[in-house]
Amino acid sequence: MVKSTKISSVCVVIVERDWCKMYLGKVTAQGELIEEPVELVFINERDWYTVDREGVAAQDESIVESVDLVKWHSPEVMNLNTTLLFDKIVQEINAVCEEKNVKFDSVVVSMPGTMKDNSELVTSSRLDITSLPTPFPVSSFISEKLGGIPVRIINDVECMLLEAQTSLIATATQHETIYYIIVDEGVGAAITIDRKRYHGAAGVAGRISRLVVEKRGHFYHKFAQSGLLEYYASRPWISQHCVEGYEFDCQTQNTTPSKTTKFKELLQRQYENNDQRGLTFEELSVGVNDKDRIALTCFNEAAEYLGIALSYIITIINPHKIFLAGRLITDIDNFYDDVLKSAKKMTWPKAWDEKIFTKRPNARDDQVRGALRFAMIEK
Amino acid sequence: MSFIAIDIGGSSIKSCRVEQNGGRFRLASQVCTTPLKLNEFSEIKDVVLGICRKELKDGADSVIGISTCGSVDNAGVVINDDHFKNYCNISWSDLLVREFGDVRVCTVNDGRASAWGEYSVAATKVVTHVHVVVGTGIGGGVIHNGELLSGDSGQAGYIGHIKVAPLETPICGCGKMGCVESLASARGIVAMYVNYSGSDRRLPVDVDFGNLLCRFKEDRQNIVDALKKSGYWLGVALGNVMNVLNPQLVTIGGGVVVATNNVVKDNSLGENPYFMGVNEGIHYAAYHRVETTGVVKVGVLGNTAGLLGVASLAFSKVCRPNLKE
Numbered sequence: 001m002v003k004s005t006k007i008s009s010v011c012v013v014i015v016e017r018d019w020c021k022m023y024l025g026k027v028t029a030q031g032e033l034i035e036e037p038v039e040l041v042f043i044n045e046r047d048w049y050t051v052d053r054e055g056v057a058a059q060d061e062s063i064v065e066s067v068d069l070v071k072w073h074s075p076e077v078m079n080l081n082t083t084l085l086f087d088k089i090v091q092e093i094n095a096v097c098e099e100k101n102v103k104f105d106s107v108v109v110s111m112p113g114t115m116k117d118n119s120e121l122v123t124s125s126r127l128d129i130t131s132l133p134t135p136f137p138v139s140s141f142i143s144e145k146l147g148g149i150p151v152r153i154i155n156d157v158e159c160m161l162l163e164a165q166t167s168l169i170a171t172a173t174q175h176e177t178i179y180y181i182i183v184d185e186g187v188g189a190a191i192t193i194d195r196k197r198y199h200g201a202a203g204v205a206g207r208i209s210r211l212v213v214e215k216r217g218h219f220y221h222k223f224a225q226s227g228l229l230e231y232y233a234s235r236p237w238i239s240q241h242c243v244e245g246y247e248f249d250c251q252t253q254n255t256t257p258s259k260t261t262k263f264k265e266l267l268q269r270q271y272e273n274n275d276q277r278g279l280t281f282e283e284l285s286v287g288v289n290d291k292d293r294i295a296l297t298c299f300n301e302a303a304e305y306l307g308i309a310l311s312y313i314i315t316i317i318n319p320h321k322i323f324l325a326g327r328l329i330t331d332i333d334n335f336y337d338d339v340l341k342s343a344k345k346m347t348w349p350k351a352w353d354e355k356i357f358t359k360r361p362n363a364r365d366d367q368v369r370g371a372l373r374f375a376m377i378e379k
Numbered sequence: 380m381s382f383i384a385i386d387i388g389g390s391s392i393k394s395c396r397v398e399q400n401g402g403r404f405r406l407a408s409q410v411c412t413t414p415l416k417l418n419e420f421s422e423i424k425d426v427v428l429g430i431c432r433k434e435l436k437d438g439a440d441s442v443i444g445i446s447t448c449g450s451v452d453n454a455g456v457v458i459n460d461d462h463f464k465n466y467c468n469i470s471w472s473d474l475l476v477r478e479f480g481d482v483r484v485c486t487v488n489d490g491r492a493s494a495w496g497e498y499s500v501a502a503t504k505v506v507t508h509v510h511v512v513v514g515t516g517i518g519g520g521v522i523h524n525g526e527l528l529s530g531d532s533g534q535a536g537y538i539g540h541i542k543v544a545p546l547e548t549p550i551c552g553c554g555k556m557g558c559v560e561s562l563a564s565a566r567g568i569v570a571m572y573v574n575y576s577g578s579d580r581r582l583p584v585d586v587d588f589g590n591l592l593c594r595f596k597e598d599r600q601n602i603v604d605a606l607k608k609s610g611y612w613l614g615v616a617l618g619n620v621m622n623v624l625n626p627q628l629v630t631i632g633g634g635v636v637v638a639t640n641n642v643v644k645d646n647s648l649g650e651n652p653y654f655m656g657v658n659e660g661i662h663y664a665a666y667h668r669v670e671t672t673g674v675v676k677v678g679v680l681g682n683t684a685g686l687l688g689v690a691s692l693a694f695s696k697v698c699r700p701n702l703k704e
Contacts, residue, residue: 177530193523200507200625202672210622210666212615215544223666308542315540316623317521318530348540348553350450350458356531 015111031377159370184326239279245294307342325360389515397690444693446492461552485693490518496688505627512633563613572605614660632678
């Protein structure tokens with residue numbers, strides 16, 4: 001069979017809660033990347049806010065005030081105005097085509113959430129789009145506004161998995177069941193079974209952020225459940241637990257603890273600013289490197305619960321490969337090793353095989369490259 | 380064609396002849412149950428050899444399906460079982476060929492065999508079907524796209540070793556704490572009952588699941604509480620299985636299910652307390668969309684799922700190895 005030699009220009013749009021990036025990639029019909037993807041646009045948090053405020057203002061003045069107060073991604077605003085998000089994407093794609101004089105053959109939107117048939121968005125709790133009456137037809141919405149260019153959407157972690165899976169094919173290793181887990185701002189995951197992406201009955205298979213790992217755990221209002229993994233093993237919540245630990249120390253010692261380390265200073269700053277979830281990955285890393293008691297306790301707890309979740313996965317589907325990625329895994333010293341130790345402790349010994357684990361260094365690179373491959377190979 | 384089907388459980392061995400006709404499998408003889416007393420492999424071996432000897436003499440075809448407790452690798456070797464002494468690294472195929480010559484043997488973990496049995500008789504074949512077997516221990520299997528999921532080391536679906544309460548339970552046979560098997564199996568229910576009844580003097584020293592249910596009228600409240608609580612822990616485990624796999628169908632079978640349903644019937648209880656607990660646990664642990672899209676129900680084959688399942692697997696693996704299960 002003669003392989004098609006056509007090379008397509010694909011626009012990849014990575015949508016996150018607080019930012020958005022666009023890339024240009026050149027891909028063959030077989031899904032092979034012929035050059036490294038090029039970043040075209042980075043829309044930061046501030047611009048996301050501004051644009052959406054303007055968008056909302058254009059539609060409904062009465063919402064504007066509340067938007068100023070509650071930020072653009074409050075569920076009320078997003079569910080009413082999901083179109084704003086995708087309008088903004090269309091606007092940016094048109095702008096980049098004009099500015100950089102590029103033309104795209106297709107567009108892939110990679111974002112957190114549940115999708116139907118890679119064309120409609122069902123829900124995205126991370127983007128606070130949680131109660132759409134019917135799935136939002138992202139593909140046709142964007143495609144129509146871009147003059148009919150094919151547009152597809154895909155879950156962010158599925159892109160990462162697709163790229164990681166490709167790296168395994170390159171080594172000619174047989175891996176039928178693969179799990180990709182990202183531990184970062186939240187906990188996300190995706191599975192392939194029999195080398196095919198697996199979604200389950202409602203399209204939410206593998207979402208380990210919702211695993212109950214602590215029966216007496218905190219009640220998570222967003223998901224109406226207690227003791228969920230994400231509450232223990234994601235950056236915002238680890239930050240919150242650290243600041244709460246500091247607050248507790250202040251209260252029990254009835255005075256502000258002496259600032260002996262840089263991390264204590266950071267904790268005090270967050271405490272005084274009442275921004276419990278605001279410690280960055282770098283700042284959390286400072287706590288671990290300082291061997292700060294509070295930071296180490298919170299990270300030990302995170303590793304323990306992530307280990308429990310991994311033990312569930314190994315016991316239930318006994319995957320051939322588990323990829324662990326995300327900045328908590330890659331940026332925090334010893335965290336990956338601690339997670340594996342905890343998983344080993346919790347897992348049925350017959351099913352334990354440390355060789356199935358691989359640390360992926362850059363989940364976002366995986367996402368972009370996976371999205372480009374997806375544009376071609378899974379049409 | 381008829382098969383010898385043998386189901387080695389934690390407390391007894393069941394056996395019967397299974398017939399295959401036009402792709403359908405049915406029990407062709409009465410199920411014979413042999414209780415086990417010694418918890419040793421030598422006892423299992425004697426019983427299995429006795430069954431095969433008799434059935435082969437009576438004209439059964441030389442295909443033997445063995446559904447067994449314990450871990451079974453992808454080659455059909457029993458790696459080990461925590462319940463029976465010396466039941467490790469046993470190849471039933473080698474053993475039975477040595478004894479009887481030209482026989483073909485298929486050995487499968489009992490949870491998987493039961494899962495396959497339930498899947499085979501399900502009216503509608505779903506993409507992902509999870510089956511859990513509650514007996515002396517807890518086992519299970521996952522069928523995805525018409526095939527049993529085996530996993531990297533052949534250990535997928537061993538649901539009994541899901542950790543639900545790591546710090547609060549006796550040590551499981553696997554050497555770890557917190558396995559759902561130690562809380563929700565027949566043994567777990569008995570332990571839960573002992574816990575509820577406290578220093579109750581009426582409790583026999585050698586209480587087991589069978590005589591526990593016989594005491595239902597005498598100590599109804601404690602038994603109902605124990606069943607509910609044990610069921611709850613199974614529900615928590617299943618809720619997390621559902622979160623990972625988001626299956627269309629979950630079925631529950633095994634000796635505990637059959638026995639508790641009988642108690643419900645005999646005592647005119649409205650609902651099985653064990654299942655009330657299971658539903659509560661699932662509701663607690665499963666993500667709402669997962670819970671609402673997965674059907675959870677009792678398996679239809681009762682105690683015979685393992686026998687029918689292993690016969691069907693033996694047919695696929697031994698008689699028609701190139702055929703997809």
